[in-house]
Amino acid sequence: MSVVLPPVPTLSAAWSAAFAAATAAPSGQLVHVLMTVTEPAAEIRPVRTAVDAVLADTGAQSVETVASTIFPVDLYPVPPLAWDPELQERDRAVLDGAATALYDRYLQALPLLRTADGNAFGTYFQRMISYPGPGPGGFNQLASRIAALRAMRRTAAQGNFFNLDLAADGAQPPRDQLEGGDAAGAGLQLLRPGQKRQRGFPCLVHVDLTVQGGTLHLFAVYRRQNLLSKAYGNLVGLSRLQAFLCQQTGLGLGQLTVMATFADAERAEFGIRRIRALAADTAAAVAAAAAAADPNPDAACTVGNRS
Amino acid sequence: MVTSSVVRHGRGLTEVSDYPTVRVMTADIDWGRLFGRSVASAPPPAAPSAAASSDPTAELARLRALTPAAMERHVAALLDALRQRAGSADALELAEDGSVRVNSMVAVGLLSEIASSVGLPRLTVLSREPHGDLGSVKGLARLVRRCLVQAVAS
Numbered sequence: 001m002s003v004v005l006p007p008v009p010t011l012s013a014a015w016s017a018a019f020a021a022a023t024a025a026p027s028g029q030l031v032h033v034l035m036t037v038t039e040p041a042a043e044i045r046p047v048r049t050a051v052d053a054v055l056a057d058t059g060a061q062s063v064e065t066v067a068s069t070i071f072p073v074d075l076y077p078v079p080p081l082a083w084d085p086e087l088q089e090r091d092r093a094v095l096d097g098a099a100t101a102l103y104d105r106y107l108q109a110l111p112l113l114r115t116a117d118g119n120a121f122g123t124y125f126q127r128m129i130s131y132p133g134p135g136p137g138g139f140n141q142l143a144s145r146i147a148a149l150r151a152m153r154r155t156a157a158q159g160n161f162f163n164l165d166l167a168a169d170g171a172q173p174p175r176d177q178l179e180g181g182d183a184a185g186a187g188l189q190l191l192r193p194g195q196k197r198q199r200g201f202p203c204l205v206h207v208d209l210t211v212q213g214g215t216l217h218l219f220a221v222y223r224r225q226n227l228l229s230k231a232y233g234n235l236v237g238l239s240r241l242q243a244f245l246c247q248q249t250g251l252g253l254g255q256l257t258v259m260a261t262f263a264d265a266e267r268a269e270f271g272i273r274r275i276r277a278l279a280a281d282t283a284a285a286v287a288a289a290a291a292a293a294d295p296n297p298d299a300a301c302t303v304g305n306r307s
Numbered sequence: 308m309v310t311s312s313v314v315r316h317g318r319g320l321t322e323v324s325d326y327p328t329v330r331v332m333t334a335d336i337d338w339g340r341l342f343g344r345s346v347a348s349a350p351p352p353a354a355p356s357a358a359a360s361s362d363p364t365a366e367l368a369r370l371r372a373l374t375p376a377a378m379e380r381h382v383a384a385l386l387d388a389l390r391q392r393a394g395s396a397d398a399l400e401l402a403e404d405g406s407v408r409v410n411s412m413v414a415v416g417l418l419s420e421i422a423s424s425v426g427l428p429r430l431t432v433l434s435r436e437p438h439g440d441l442g443s444v445k446g447l448a449r450l451v452r453r454c455l456v457q458a459v460a461s
Contacts, residue, residue: 041341059438061411068412073342075416077393080338101392109412109419116433236343243341253341 002032003263007255010289011037011235012044014258015051016282019227022265023279028272033225033263040218040239040256046285051232054278058270066233069124070204071240075105083250085154099146099248103129107136124204128188128241141188142245145209149249152211204234209245210254217254218242225260228270228278234258344397363426370425371455379448383407385417386444402443414441421451430454 005017014035022030052063068074079098081091110126113119114134122134130138188207203226208219220238225231239256246253265275373381386409390397402408409417415433422430431454433441440446 065411072412073344074393074410074412078338078342078344105416108423109415112415112419112429112433115429240342247338
């Protein structure tokens with residue numbers, strides 16, 4: 001049975017709802033789970049702290065480490081401005097230089113990154129900037145999408161764009177498509193063409209970008225979400241990826257939606273008592289944050305309520 | 308028990324959503340907070356990187372001769388330069404060994420810079436390294452010294 005969770009303002013609340021639902025399921029697992037964050041950059045810090053404490057206890061990767069697999073924010077010199085069609089040449093150079101620095105630093109680190117457990121077939125960010133990989137020299141999907149979205153903004157031809165997987169076949173799209181509005185809404189392909197492995201990397205197989213009314217919405221598809229060891233970090237990483245695309249294109253930050261075709265609370269790995277306690281603690285933290293944000297629970301929702 | 312408060316990364320998010328026009332992104336947005344980071348308000352100045360070395364052999368010899376304390380200072384200086392280039396204004400935290408804590412991605416970036424400066428594609432195989440060594444300046448310094456000795460020996 002599909003599980004469509006109601007949209008929530010913070011990524012913490014989205015994660016908490018999905019984790020609680022999976023924890024309560026008889027098998028600890030769910031299929032076709034949809035979570036929506038209306039303000040992707042908003043986070044309830046105590047939820048992350050609680051998740052990180054369990055991860056540290058068990059020797060699992062921290063939220064920040066998992067997030068860096070989607071978007072390595074530490075390598076991005078965040079500029080203090082966003083792209084605009086009328087941006088001065090000097091400011092445009094700052095913005096473009098920051099993106100180039102991110103790509104270059106990551107590719108420099110790639111030979112070492114690929115020696116980490118699980119990275120033999122490549123990494124998520126590598127597939128975004130050097131598709132299909134696993135090494136450098138591939139097609140930079142991010143740069144292509146940014147160029148297309150900027151072109152769209154220049155011509156103000158905004159509208160709905162759906163899944164146009166220009167890079168899905170591994171070939172570099174024609175130049176006119178890269179620079180034209182047709183490519184603006186294209187997603188990021190993470191699955192390598194011809195991949196025969198049924199399990200393992202990549203769990204995140206596709207990132208879809210939709211532009212509507214000057215706002216960029218991001219939709220990520222996972223064929224598997226390990227809800228405790230990975231999902232929170234994945235949401236943080238995706239929200240940063242979305243912020244990066246918005247900054248580099250000047251588009252507004254829209255909603256972040258994640259579809260997990262299979263979601264696992266990871267009872268076997270972390271123990272049922274531990275995950276039940278974490279589900280209860282984090283749900284309480286989310287409720288407390290909601291109460292603090294809206295002292296009058298009978299009033300209409302004012303947090304993240306966008307139409 | 309967990310206590311709660313909402314951290315909104317990015318003042319003006321509501322304005323962004325309420326006014327979805329082509330000019331929604333203005334200079335008053337705190338971009339660092341959207342990325343969960345504290346960043347300098349001005350574009351980051353150019354800072355030297357370890358990869359700038361013009362003589363990898365000499366650099367390898369120089370680094371191999373460093374004492375543990377000197378190597379720790381070298382790694383700390385590289386971390387400083389990386390933070391400068393990234394315009395990071397995040398507060399530094401201490402790891403369990405008392406030296407500065409390093410995020411895993413930063414650690415990989417630093418190790419890659421050092422490898423490049425001594426003319427190697429990479430210093431080590433991450434899956435064989437103790438995770439703790441990647442989490443602090445002191446651990447990284449220890450790892451670099453060990454790897455450089457092995458690089459010369461092989």
